[in-house]
Amino acid sequence: MMTLPISGEKLLTLIPQRTPIVLVSSLERYDENGLVSSFFVRAEGVFVDDEKLAESGLLEHMAQSVALHTGYSYFLKGENAPMGYIGSMQNVEIHKLPKIGETVFSSIQIIQEFMGVTLVEIETKLDGEFIARARMKTVIAP
Amino acid sequence: MDKASIYQKINEILVEEFEVDEEIISPEASLKESLDLDSLDYVDLVVIIESNFGVKLVEADFDGVVTFQDFYNVVEQKMAVRN
Numbered sequence: 001m002m003t004l005p006i007s008g009e010k011l012l013t014l015i016p017q018r019t020p021i022v023l024v025s026s027l028e029r030y031d032e033n034g035l036v037s038s039f040f041v042r043a044e045g046v047f048v049d050d051e052k053l054a055e056s057g058l059l060e061h062m063a064q065s066v067a068l069h070t071g072y073s074y075f076l077k078g079e080n081a082p083m084g085y086i087g088s089m090q091n092v093e094i095h096k097l098p099k100i101g102e103t104v105f106s107s108i109q110i111i112q113e114f115m116g117v118t119l120v121e122i123e124t125k126l127d128g129e130f131i132a133r134a135r136m137k138t139v140i141a142p
Numbered sequence: 143m144d145k146a147s148i149y150q151k152i153n154e155i156l157v158e159e160f161e162v163d164e165e166i167i168s169p170e171a172s173l174k175e176s177l178d179l180d181s182l183d184y185v186d187l188v189v190i191i192e193s194n195f196g197v198k199l200v201e202a203d204f205d206g207v208v209t210f211q212d213f214y215n216v217v218e219q220k221m222a223v224r225n
Contacts, residue, residue: 139182
């Protein structure tokens with residue numbers, strides 16, 4: 001049994017990504033309609049550019065947060081985390097990028113799941129300040 | 143809401159959401175081909191129907207849906223069950 005928050009090696013059992021492409025540090029809260037994840041920005045991260053997490057890294061963190069929701073829901077069913085991919089991104093807003101040593105928290109809200117496609121809204125905060133948002137469709141690989 | 147109003151509202155939201163000309167929508171036309179729907183688009187279709195009509199479509203509802211008329215019928219039946 002895993003108790004929240006989940007981090008480290010246990011977290012890696014819930015997502016298909018592996019170091020150095022892991023951009024979630026913990027699963028803070030979970031319910032069937034959403035979750036809250038965190039990501040601590042490390043200097044050695046491959047998505048770090050000019051002392052900050054790059055936009056691509058922030059979007060990948062959002063996508064991995066969705067994967068984490070899927071992975072944990074499969075864990076609760078006693079199944080392994082599936083592979084998946086980003087189907088599309090819409091309404092992307094990025095107002096600020098976190099620096100090395102900072103931790104962002106992302107809330108995902110599942111809007112709809114249909115025919116293997118999950119539509120989610122993701123909002124990311126840094127020190128309680130809203131810094132980014134996106135609407136994303138993710139697809140579980142058949 | 144009568145049938146004509148439901149059909150008209152569906153057409154309006156499809157035109158807006160999928161950015162198609164209203165002229166391509168007719169009861170006999172193919173829903174998938176006319177709106178150029180791919181697998182990612184169906185989830186949008188489900189969301190806009192739920193937000194506009196208060197009914198949730200599931201995968202089985204699309205079994206046998208080929209034309210716009212088929213789709214109108216599904217939404218109409220769902221609304222009738224809800225009421």
